[in-house]
Amino acid sequence: MTTKDTKDRQYLNVTIVTHSEGKDMPINFKYKKRHEREKPMALDVLLQAQETKLPDLAFRYGCRARNCGVCTIDINGLPRIACRSVVRENDKLKAMSTLPVITDLVVRRDQISRQLRGKIYRNSGGNDLNVDASEDYHELTSCIECYACLHNCPMHKKNSIDPSESDERYEYGNPFSLLKLQTIVMDPVSSNSQKNDAITQAVNLGLDTCLNCPGCKCGIGIDLKGKVVNPLITASKTIADK
Amino acid sequence: MRINLVWKQYDVLVVGSGGAGSNAAETASEMGASVLVVAKDPLSASDTKISEGIATVRASGSEDDSEDTLSENLQLAGGDLPDVNITSAFAKDSQRAYDKVRANGLRPKISAISKSPDPLPLPMGGHTKRRSIGHKNSGVAFGHANWNSIVKDAKIDYKEDCWLVDIITENNKGDTKLIVGALIYDAQRGELLAVVCASIVVASGGLSTIYFPKTDTMRGNTGDSYAIAARAGAELVDMEQIQFLPFCLTSPPAFEGLLGGEPVTASYLGVLRDKNKKVILDGVYLRTRAECSAAIMKAVEDGRGTKNGGAYLDMTANKRAPKSGVYFMKFLKGSLPSAYNNVRQAMNKSESQCEDLWEVRPSAHYMMGGIRVDENCCSVGGSKGLKNEGIVGLFAAGQAMGGLFGANRLGSTSLTEGAVFGQRAGKNAALHARNESAMNRLNKKLFLEKAKKVNSLIGQKGHLHASRIKLTVQRKCWENLGPIRDERRLNKTKLFISQTKKKLKNVKISNNTKWNQSLIEYLELENMLDTAELMAFAALERDGSLGGHVRADRPNISLFSKPYSTIVRFLNDGVDVTRLPRKQTEIKKLIKFKFEEQRKFLGAKILRLMPMILKDRVLEKRYKKIMNIQKSSITVQPGSVEGAVGDRKIL
Numbered sequence: 001m002t003t004k005d006t007k008d009r010q011y012l013n014v015t016i017v018t019h020s021e022g023k024d025m026p027i028n029f030k031y032k033k034r035h036e037r038e039k040p041m042a043l044d045v046l047l048q049a050q051e052t053k054l055p056d057l058a059f060r061y062g063c064r065a066r067n068c069g070v071c072t073i074d075i076n077g078l079p080r081i082a083c084r085s086v087v088r089e090n091d092k093l094k095a096m097s098t099l100p101v102i103t104d105l106v107v108r109r110d111q112i113s114r115q116l117r118g119k120i121y122r123n124s125g126g127n128d129l130n131v132d133a134s135e136d137y138h139e140l141t142s143c144i145e146c147y148a149c150l151h152n153c154p155m156h157k158k159n160s161i162d163p164s165e166s167d168e169r170y171e172y173g174n175p176f177s178l179l180k181l182q183t184i185v186m187d188p189v190s191s192n193s194q195k196n197d198a199i200t201q202a203v204n205l206g207l208d209t210c211l212n213c214p215g216c217k218c219g220i221g222i223d224l225k226g227k228v229v230n231p232l233i234t235a236s237k238t239i240a241d242k
Numbered sequence: 243m244r245i246n247l248v249w250k251q252y253d254v255l256v257v258g259s260g261g262a263g264s265n266a267a268e269t270a271s272e273m274g275a276s277v278l279v280v281a282k283d284p285l286s287a288s289d290t291k292i293s294e295g296i297a298t299v300r301a302s303g304s305e306d307d308s309e310d311t312l313s314e315n316l317q318l319a320g321g322d323l324p325d326v327n328i329t330s331a332f333a334k335d336s337q338r339a340y341d342k343v344r345a346n347g348l349r350p351k352i353s354a355i356s357k358s359p360d361p362l363p364l365p366m367g368g369h370t371k372r373r374s375i376g377h378k379n380s381g382v383a384f385g386h387a388n389w390n391s392i393v394k395d396a397k398i399d400y401k402e403d404c405w406l407v408d409i410i411t412e413n414n415k416g417d418t419k420l421i422v423g424a425l426i427y428d429a430q431r432g433e434l435l436a437v438v439c440a441s442i443v444v445a446s447g448g449l450s451t452i453y454f455p456k457t458d459t460m461r462g463n464t465g466d467s468y469a470i471a472a473r474a475g476a477e478l479v480d481m482e483q484i485q486f487l488p489f490c491l492t493s494p495p496a497f498e499g500l501l502g503g504e505p506v507t508a509s510y511l512g513v514l515r516d517k518n519k520k521v522i523l524d525g526v527y528l529r530t531r532a533e534c535s536a537a538i539m540k541a542v543e544d545g546r547g548t549k550n551g552g553a554y555l556d557m558t559a560n561k562r563a564p565k566s567g568v569y570f571m572k573f574l575k576g577s578l579p580s581a582y583n584n585v586r587q588a589m590n591k592s593e594s595q596c597e598d599l600w601e602v603r604p605s606a607h608y609m610m611g612g613i614r615v616d617e618n619c620c621s622v623g624g625s626k627g628l629k630n631e632g633i634v635g636l637f638a639a640g641q642a643m644g645g646l647f648g649a650n651r652l653g654s655t656s657l658t659e660g661a662v663f664g665q666r667a668g669k670n671a672a673l674h675a676r677n678e679s680a681m682n683r684l685n686k687k688l689f690l691e692k693a694k695k696v697n698s699l700i701g702q703k704g705h706l707h708a709s710r711i712k713l714t715v716q717r718k719c720w721e722n723l724g725p726i727r728d729e730r731r732l733n734k735t736k737l738f739i740s741q742t743k744k745k746l747k748n749v750k751i752s753n754n755t756k757w758n759q760s761l762i763e764y765l766e767l768e769n770m771l772d773t774a775e776l777m778a779f780a781a782l783e784r785d786g787s788l789g790g791h792v793r794a795d796r797p798n799i800s801l802f803s804k805p806y807s808t809i810v811r812f813l814n815d816g817v818d819v820t821r822l823p824r825k826q827t828e829i830k831k832l833i834k835f836k837f838e839e840q841r842k843f844l845g846a847k848i849l850r851l852m853p854m855i856l857k858d859r860v861l862e863k864r865y866k867k868i869m870n871i872q873k874s875s876i877t878v879q880p881g882s883v884e885g886a887v888g889d890r891k892i893l
Contacts, residue, residue, distance in 0.1 A: 020754065034495065041496040055707035056752060058759040062283060062460045065500055065584070067292040067382065070284050083496060102403075103757035108430055109284050110402045113389070118396025129341060130358050133349035138378040141347070141386045144291075145284070183386070187347060 009036045014045050014087060017094035018057065018104045024094075029053060031087070042082040042093055043071055046105070058104035069144035072096055072219065073105050079148035081219055098150035100162040109147065114169035116177055119201050120184060121194045129189060136227055137186040140179055148219030149175035155209040173205025175216040175224045181205075182228045185235065199239055202232045243700050245427070245755045247434045247693050252278045252399070253675035254668070255424055255439045257406050257470075260288025261660025262445035262640025262667070264388035265342070269668030270443070271397045275675050278437060279392060280404035280426055281446070282762075283462050286389040289447055289641065289656075292460060294580065295380030296362070296654040297661075300336045303361040303372025309333040311370060314827075316652060318835070319368045320610075321789055322805035322824050323480055323648025325627075331617035332646060332655075332662050339661035340375075346387040346394070350375050366653040374654035380580070384657060403430035403757070405765050406466065407696055409442055409474040410688050411633060419475050421635030422680045425692040427765065432756030434696060436689040440678040441635050441671035444471055444613060445664060448641040449484070449777075450606035452719045452770050455499045457606040458490060464766040465773025467642030471613045472776055476633050477623045477811045479644035479822070480611030481780035482791040485651060486725040488534035490605035492550035497588035499605045501581040503555065505529050507574055510849060510861055511559035514538065515599065516546035522553060525846050535604040535725035536792045543726070552603030561596040563858045569865030571596065604725045610651055610790060611780070612644035614809065619643065619667035620674075623811075625822070635678065637671045639663035648807070648824075649789025699761060704748035708763035711742060711749070712770065719774050727781050728795035735778040739771050772812075779817045780808040801832055 012031040017024050031045045040048075043061055050057045062068035064083045071082040074094045087093070099107035150156050156174040184190050184198040210233060215225035222228075253275035256267045264286060267279045301307040312333035317324055344350070353360035361372045377383045392398050405427045411419040421442050426435040449465035450457035457463070468478055489503040506527050514523040514537055523529065523537040538553040548554060560570040574596065575582050585594050592598040614632065616622045619639050621632030640660045647655070718738050722731035746768070751760045784791050786799035805824040810817055849857060 021756075034493070038494055040494075044495045047495075050709055051713060055709045056759045056763070058757055058762075060284075062287055062462065063292040064455075064461075064496065065292065065458075065580075067380075068283075068287045068460060070287050102430060103754075103759060106757055108403075110400075110430075113285055113393055117393050120390055120394050129344045130352050132352045137349060138383075141349075141383050142379040143386070144382055145287075145385075145389075183347065187349070189349075 009033070012040065012045070012087065013090055015090070015092040016046070016049055016054070016057070017092065018054070019095060019101045020103060026092070027054065039086045042073060042075055042080065042085045042087050045087050045093065046082065058106045060106055066220070067144060069146040072146045072148055079146075079151045079219065081146055081148070096147065096150070098153075098156060098161065099147065111168065111170045112147065112174065112176060115171075115173065115205065116180055116201075117169070120180055121197055127189050127191070131188040133188055134186060137183065137188075139222055139227055140183045140186060142220065143176065143179055143218075143222060144220055145176060146219040147176060149216050149224060151217065153216055154213050155206045158206060158209065172209070173202070173207070175218070175228065177205055178202055178207070178232060179222070179224065179228045182232055185231070196239060199232060199235045203236050207232055207236055243753045243755055244697050245432060245434045245700060247436055247690075250278065250435055250437045251681065252276045252437060252439045254278075254441045254443065254671045255280065255437050256443045256445060256668075257281070257467075258288070258445035258447060258640070258642070259283075259285050259388070259392060259400065260445065260447060260640065261290030261384060261388055261657060262642070262664035263443070264391045265339070265661050265664025266443040266445055266637075266639055266668035266671065267398050267400075268342075268391040269665045270672040273669055273672035275441075275672035277398045278439075279398060279400040280406060280435075281400075281402060282405050283460070284402050285392060285400065286385045287460070288385075289460050289463070290388065290660055291381050291385030293381035293384070293657060295377040295383055295657070296374050297340060297377070297657040298336060298369070298373055298652070298654045299340045299359065299361070299375050299658065300333055300373055302337075302359055302375055303365070307371040307373055312336070312373070315369055316646070316655070317827060318831075319650045319652045320648025321650060321801075322826050323483070323789070323807050325617070325645040326825060327617040328615075328645045331666065332659065335662040335666070336658050339665050340658065342665060343384065343387050343661050346390040348377065348383055348387040350377055368652045381657075401428060401430070404428050404435070405762060406446070406470055407765060408692055409470055409633075409636070410692060411474050412683055412685060412688065414634075414683075418630045419633045420678070420683065421633060422683055422685065423689065425689060425696070427696065427761065429757045429762060432754075434693050436693065438680045438684055440675040440680040441637060443619075443637045443639060443667045443671050444642045445639045445667070446642060448609040449770075449773050450609070452716060452774055453606040453724060454716045455495070456490070456603065456720055456724075457499050458487065458501050459607065464770050466766070466769045467638065468612060468776065469769035469772035471621070471633070471636065471638065471642075472772060472810075472812050474633055474636065475811065476621045476636060477614040477809050478612060478776055478780075479614040479809055480648060480807050481644075481777045481810055482784045482808060483610040483647075483649055483789050484606055484777075485608040485610060485790045486531060486535045486604040487607045488531050488538060488604045488725075489555055489600070489602040491584060491588050492548070492552045492601045492603045494588060497584055500584045500588075501578075501605070502585050502600060502602055503574070503581055504578060505531060505534055507578050507581070508555060508557055509560045509570055509573065510846075510864070511563070512555060512557045513559075515554040515556050516541040517548050517554075518546060519554070520546075522546075525850065526555070528842065528846050532725070532787065532790060532792050536794070538602070538604060539724070539726040540794070548601050550601060550603065552601050554599035555602045556599050557596040558599070563854065563861060565858050566861035566865055569862060573865055573868060608651060608656065609641055610644070610647040610649070612642050613638035615643050615645060617666070618670045619663050620670060635674055637667040639667040649791070699751050699764065700755070700758070701753045702747075702749065702751040704750040706745060706749045708749050708760060708767045711745070712763060712767050715742065715767065715770055715774065723774060723778055723781065726792050726794050728793060729782065730795075732778050732782045735774065739775045739778070743771055776810045776812075776817060779819050780810045783808045783819045783821065801836060802829070
């Protein structure tokens, strides 16, 4: 084995795209493996970069176990949950392209939740809470809000991705917002008018965009097309027919 | 560069958007208060969201589960350190608080017989009744409900990416301190928010990140709750009581610190070994977490630790048993699925099949101490625990508060704690704001001075980086304030902290106003240092081992000695430490408890010494019994007393 081979096995070359005041700056980073066979996750690379070369590198993370949903970044242009995504030689780590970048790999997220502000009516007492929810309801509430589903979403693309400072919320929806609305439809505790409101909200967020779309991809494997989009489209047609 | 100051006015400011914060915000808003929620992480991304999702609901399993029974269970588990008024409040509110979370979309399985949520089939360790309700999708289901509670009706204002710099108080009538507001760094917008408000609910979680990566909790737990309250003058209680889980993973880096197993999942024949494979602790399944952690750390200290500073958990004897081995694997996989999932991904096949040893090391999991409050979540102080000796207008809930758990925590209680006390804090914060207007007392100068201090940091020149100092703090806290402590280590911690605080003026802080990572690291570092300092003083005062606090240089504190809590606070540039006497459980009950424990240990010893054939037969029967009764796959919650039945022994 030559010295170069040994070296190659010790390091992993990665590009980290930093971002400051509107400008991207790619930085080459050599990740030093703890042992030859280590297959580091993207988050391991970012933590080591912060520890060594880039002490002020900004990125989000939380539980390191794929539960909290905050560490999503783009790896080679595709959204990945950083704490559980293995990094390979020459991979490029960058902020998610679907949300406005604040600094380095940190994106602004709250315009998504704000588009549902005041629109997810919840049972505020009175209704019988002691009813079982369906398996589909539970599949929807397994969503960890990682926002990987924004990728390639034609509805979300209708928004100006980088809204002005004062823009509190996106006008057009996305699979996550639709999922939250469909959760209300699936909730056995919701009243009929609450369900209809949720479906109307989905239409207002631009549900018609979904008609010509091959479907969205969930970061943790929820069947978004089958369990969220299609049922909402069907329900909205029923309401329109009435 | 200067960060612009923006003025805001609310009745109630809630810090944190996890289980406690969201419940506080919703309740305060329902009471008619104007509410702002600020959190540094995205909405609802918290320890609640990443938890196992099991909640204590009194009387969910049987009607004879009285408030007194539940409160007494908490008292006994906590080694008589909990405040009786607080455990009673927990017992009183658990059903109502849980239903409020359900109203926001949490949907447990409903029993066909009782027509209500069905608790796990057996009481969790330390609970004398069945009352722990599991949920599909674990904590994520709670995460959704909490998210809904803030977003749903557009009445609550919220801001993500906000770091609270300091609480601002004013002196009133002699020495009484009143809340007038807080200064917040809004990293997203690059602004300083001067929030004028009469009430502040601190619900910004725990401190496990001072041990990172030796923790299985959220990164944001940098001790913010304790530091900001203490800097405002609040008293903190039981700050030496942090729960470590002994059997966490050591590698690869992505899994470092995450949970692998609990003492009880080591099962009947599990033992701990040092790097030379010599047994350092047997009968692991009946040991306390603290005993397991101390055994591991002692071996490390003597140079007998494994490569990554831990020990080996050897469960091969369980697996080798010809008949019961199969059942053992089922038990291991089924009783703690999330932990076993970590093991499966992080270790090789022979290890995850328990044919080889697991390298394990303790991790920080939960802070049982916290801000000293009464049962209404109001900050209190002094020997009598009076409101006007605390900070008037300051409230705390969830992991931020102390007084509920004392020296040990019952399983499945923390989610309920967040809901019960979040709601209580929200209600009382709203009531306080009705009678007190911060605007009447607004002294802009106080805010401007704080803002000036933050702005003086922007562009600070220096050769040090806060993110790197943090790493050193984390290493030092692990070594000297971690699962094993002694006077020498604790004094070293104090010295290290005072030296590090002096270095802060040499930390380089960049010029940008928007998401200034170096400023964020600096603010969190300050909180970590303040919190660790207060913990070190509390740990020195508690001069014996009790609960999560292990003193290698002192004997265990007896179950029969007079219980007390430690109280710490910042006073005149120093730390003031006092003891607060607590009420002791009746001696009769304590003796009964002690006797039962002794009997259990004797039984375990006999089993260990039996020949394999006999042992195998006994174990097969036992596993079958466990699996038959417990139809549900969730039986052990990380951090629960059931996960380490030995933890009851310390009581």
